[in-house]
Amino acid sequence: MMSAKIKNICPIIVFVVISAFLFGCAKANENNLSDKNGYDDYGYVLKCGKYIYYYDFTYRNTDLFRYDCENKEKEYIDNITNAETNFCGVVRMYLTDDRIYYGKSTSDDKISHIYSITNDDLKPRYEAAITAEDGESMRDYSGETLSPDYRIMKIENGIYALIEGKLYRFNNGDAEIIKKGVTSIDVDKNNIYYSLREYDGSSTGIFRYNIKTKTNKEIIAAETIKSFNAENTIHGDQVYVSNIAVDDDNIYFIAAPEWASIFRYKLDGNTGIEDLTGRGGRRIAAKFRVLGDKIYYVAGFLRLHCFDTKTGELNEVIHGKRIYSYNVYDNLVYYYEYTDTEGSFPELRIYNMETGEDKEAF
Numbered sequence: 001m002m003s004a005k006i007k008n009i010c011p012i013i014v015f016v017v018i019s020a021f022l023f024g025c026a027k028a029n030e031n032n033l034s035d036k037n038g039y040d041d042y043g044y045v046l047k048c049g050k051y052i053y054y055y056d057f058t059y060r061n062t063d064l065f066r067y068d069c070e071n072k073e074k075e076y077i078d079n080i081t082n083a084e085t086n087f088c089g090v091v092r093m094y095l096t097d098d099r100i101y102y103g104k105s106t107s108d109d110k111i112s113h114i115y116s117i118t119n120d121d122l123k124p125r126y127e128a129a130i131t132a133e134d135g136e137s138m139r140d141y142s143g144e145t146l147s148p149d150y151r152i153m154k155i156e157n158g159i160y161a162l163i164e165g166k167l168y169r170f171n172n173g174d175a176e177i178i179k180k181g182v183t184s185i186d187v188d189k190n191n192i193y194y195s196l197r198e199y200d201g202s203s204t205g206i207f208r209y210n211i212k213t214k215t216n217k218e219i220i221a222a223e224t225i226k227s228f229n230a231e232n233t234i235h236g237d238q239v240y241v242s243n244i245a246v247d248d249d250n251i252y253f254i255a256a257p258e259w260a261s262i263f264r265y266k267l268d269g270n271t272g273i274e275d276l277t278g279r280g281g282r283r284i285a286a287k288f289r290v291l292g293d294k295i296y297y298v299a300g301f302l303r304l305h306c307f308d309t310k311t312g313e314l315n316e317v318i319h320g321k322r323i324y325s326y327n328v329y330d331n332l333v334y335y336y337e338y339t340d341t342e343g344s345f346p347e348l349r350i351y352n353m354e355t356g357e358d359k360e361a362f
Contacts, residue, residue, distance in 0.1 A: 037211070038187035039096040039153045044325035045334045045348060046093050046100070049119050052334070053100060054361070055080065055090055057345035062090055064102060066122075067362045074362055077117065078124050080104050092325075094152035096159070101127065101152045114152070114161070114175070128175035130163060153187050156211065165197060184244040184253065193219070193251060195241035203241045206251060206265075220265055220273070225255045228273045233261060245290050252276075252290055262288055262295060262307070277307055277314065291328055298323050302338055318351050318358065334361065 041047065045054040052067040062080040067073070080090055082105040091103040091112070099116040106113055110132040115124040151162045159170040167179040181197035192209040205222040209215070222239050230237040238256055245252040249267055254260040264274045276295065288297035295307045302322035307314045317333060324346045326335035331354045336346035348361040 037153070037155050037189055037192075039094050039151070041095040041327070042092045042151070043327040044090065044092060044336060045327050046095055047327070047329050048095055048100060051119060052362075053077075053093060054334070054348055056348075057336075059345070075122070077122050078102075078104070078115070082107055091150055096152060096154045101159070103130070114170070126173060127159070128161075128168070128170040128173060130161070130168065130175050151185065153185075155187055155192065183240065184242045186244040186246045188246055191246075193244050193246050195244065195253075198222075202239050205239075206241060206244060206253065219251065219267070225263075225273065228263075228275075229255060232275055243288060245288065247290055252288070252295070262297065264309070276309065277305075289328060296326070296328055298326070304333070304335065317353065321358075 045052060047053075050068060050070045052069060054065055054067070056063045056065050060081065064077040064080060065074050066077060068075070080103075084107040093100050093102045095101075099118055101114055101116045103112045103114055106129075112130045114127040114130060116127050117124055150164070153160055153162075161168040161170070161175065162182055162185050165180060165182055166177050167182045167185070168175040169178050183195045183197050183203045185192065185194040187193070190211055192211065193206060194209070195206050196204045198204060203222065205218055205225060206220045208217050208219045210217075225239045225241070226237045229239060233256070241253055241255050243252075243254045243262075251265045251267065253263055253265075255263055261275045262277045264276050265272070277297070277299075288295055293308055293310045295309060296304065296317070297307075298304050302324070304317040304321070304323045304326055305314060306317050318335070321335070322338040324336040324338040326333055328334075331352055333351040333353060334348065335351065336348055338346060349358060350361045351358045
């Protein structure tokens with residue numbers, strides 16, 4: 001296990017450890033680095049070109065559809081629910097490298113199959129099978145609330161998935177676990193930002209691994225996060241990093257298991273850690289979105305909030321609605337409204353943040 005003291009380890013050891021962590025000690029090749037690593041978008045509903053891809057939930061069945069925003073037509077793509085077990089292990093779709101990745105249930109509740117499609121080819125392409133650990137099932141891996149750090153992303157020329165702390169690499173129909181104990185990961189063009197679980201259940205700080213130079217650097221030490229939590233938040237001196245999100249200038253992350261705030265750390269290192277949202281509510285669907293100057297997140301009675309990083313203004317976006325999953329495009333919020341009414345299912349709706357119009361989608 002890599003500790004928070006990794007910055008004191010010999011650089012040669014650091015190179016070997018990190019290379020084995022992600023690339024199986026493969027020889028570096030700067031020429032094959034893609035223009036964009038990571039992923040473009042994710043969610044139970046996402047937009048790709050003129051299409052909206054979304055899940056349709058009905059009794060004992062969930063289907064994947066897409067809606068053509070120009071021609072006002074919807075098209076069936078695939079069934080997610082397994083016919084034998086009626087289990088629907090819905091996970092977020094991920095758009096990366098012009099492909100949309102999604103999961104399908106199987107007759108074995110320990111196994112989920114990952115498929116992908118494109119705008120031009122809706123025939124599902126089998127990618128890999130994800131197998132749950134002993135004592136677990138795919139029910140522990142699926143959903144917005146149970147797996148906040150479920151991610152599928154591109155790193156160099158490979159496709160990787162982070163599911164419940166395990167980092168998988170897809171390879172010719174197989175999914176190989178190449179690292180366990182990863183609490184969070186995010187990727188930009190040149191770097192991988194990540195945190196690892198410690199033996200006591202806490203996590204390390206946040207590290208940055210440069211894909212081109214194969215060098216590793218600790219960006220935020222665990223002790224720095226512990227001190228900030230103890231002095232400024234209700235979290236005490238605990239630290240558990242999750243939901244790392246990176247833009248050009250900042251790292252955003254959550255650093256406590258419950259009642260968590262969204263923190264920001266500027267990559268120039270001049271301002272230290274900032275608590276943006278305060279006691280934002282129990283971390284129900286903690287996967288927040290950073291869209292320009294706005295941060296959208298669900299917390300506290302499943303309400304959707306928006307924090308403006310320029311003005312410091314915090315608002316509830318859709319009043320009185322409990323949000324199961326959502327995505328934001330321009331002024332429109334596509335969201336599934338959570339309901340606990342017997343016999344009802346999450347319904348996809350569209351909320352216009354300019355006009356306040358709230359309507360059923362498609």
